[in-house]
Amino acid sequence: MPNTGPDLGPDLAKDNGTEQDYTLVVEETEKKNRLDKFLALRLPDLSRSRLQALISQKCLQVDGTIIETPNYRLKIGQIIDLKIPKAVDPEPVAQDIPLDVVFEDPYLLIINKPSGLVVHPAPGNADGTLVNALLYHCGEDFKGIGGVKRPGIVHRIDKDTSGLMVVAKTDECHQGLVQLFAAHDIERSYNAVVWGYPKPATGRIEGNIGRSPKNRKKMAVVPRGGKTAITHYKTLKVLSNGVASLIECRLETGRTHQIRVHMTHAGYPLLGDPLYGSQSQSRLKNLPTDAQEKMKSFERQALHAKTLGFIHPITKENLIFTSELSIDLKDLINSL
Template identity: 85%
Template sequence: MPDFGTNLDTNRNAEQAYTLIVEEAEKKLRLDKFLADRLPDLSRSRLQALITQKCLLIDGAIIETPNYRLKVGQSVSLSVPQAVDPEPVAQDIPLDIVFEDPYLLIINKPSGMVVHPAPGNSDGTLVNALLYHCGEDFKGIGGVKRPGIVHRIDKDTSGLMVVAKTDECHQGLVQLFAAHDIERSYNAVVWGYPKPASGRIEGNIGRSPKNRKKMAVVPRGGKAAITHYKTLQILSSGAASLIECRLETGRTHQIRVHMTHSGHPLLGDPLYGSQSQSRIRNLPSAAQEKMKSFERQALHAKTLGFIHPITKEELTFSSELSIDLKDLINSL
């Protein structure tokens, strides 16, 4: 991280830092316009706020005016402070509860629901719903009355999740996940059909060097990841397939990344999928129509099994595919 100098208070807690040099074609540009062009992942309003909050230096001096006009060769340094999660509030949001006892819950999460509040999704999340549903049932996770989120599934992935109510149960579940003693399987619809029909995909997963918003199988670094897959049904004469994936590890976007790496991205995946028109034209007409409105990755957390950390009971759960996934498969 670049040294922005002792006068930039926010640098100590910076999540990201950028140093940019003004080029000839950028002279006399407004500072906020220059930053918006160079850093498209940050909105112009967000950049303007950072400038007025003294998060920016030009040639070592703090600049607080977004309309500052730039000169060729100037060094522009921006520090983006780490985002702070908002305090979750209880909200009356319906939940599909598969199992509940005094220690944990099994939730069948719908697609479109974010698990935990974060910048851009401060409410309407699974945590908000759980706080309302459980209330005083939460005995405290790390000294705070909140749900113990042990694992997450992506916003647009549907299916089963386990949530702890007590600190003891939370710690037990964490240990089970760390030891890979949780049985998990997912159903996915992928482009083409894998050869062989079943197998093992192994490849370290880390941040993509080409797109920092994506994960990728990386040749160096990253975290070890292993996915086992099995073809359940070939669809549309091989244009797509329904597969089952079982995880040995639980990396961010693991199934989506590994299936894309193997040449079979998930249908509807906006980040990793290849929704080319040539592929879509190979589908039946009903499926082509369905794909126009199917705006999420075709992925469902189908089964979940483990030994209850407190009661030592063997628990196994399975959930039906969501209606939109069933419709997609039927159209294929």
């Protein structure tokens, strides 16, 4: 059932299998609000641009009348009916994209993903993804493993994060890996370069992560709602007299942008992070000249999925893999 929030009073929402239907009632404090602003506040999981598109597509009625203008001003007691058509997942196609395969057997494979590679098709990235490469590598039998749009995918790392991922090649293995991730029985560690010198040098960060109320494109540690998230970090090396540090992070949970959000929340954002690290650009002048030059061309967050370990769902082998830091990260660390 779609989530309309905990305090919407008479608002109702249901999923009838083909579309999502929302019924919202305008309260006194919301009168004279623009229609799109009202919807964005009530339905925070939908972007304002998406809501405006739905309005223009005649998916919304106010008191039974179709409204097509996002700036329509609301009146107290009006009933808003919004119907969201069910999304149809396009079937990705196989593409001959090189893969760095660390391990493979009949049931799964371990990929060392380069930065810049999107994991699965999404708006703005219809092809050229890891899924497209996997379809070519694994063949026809791979289609539909765990779903049409994201075959084989049981977890993901951000487009601009490099490092290790596990992919399922059979439905049985997919189900087993999903259970391991749900039970947090996966060993994962990341290396990151952060601004500053974390104090204490080793620590635990806990804070629920949800959509930022200030910027929908960002996640944030939120005081209410969100999902439980726990990150353990350890400082491996202090760089440039404490201007930056190389750290290791181990995850108890796997939330969207978890390391990036937690380290920023703690005051130590990742170098190069275009979404969460922009506030640290003033620190550039404190870096060695060579490092300043490296940072000008370093256009991603300094984050690498270093280790991945688990009990094989089928063979029951204890597997653990380690990945070397990518060349761009090594060069950045050396310059620091």
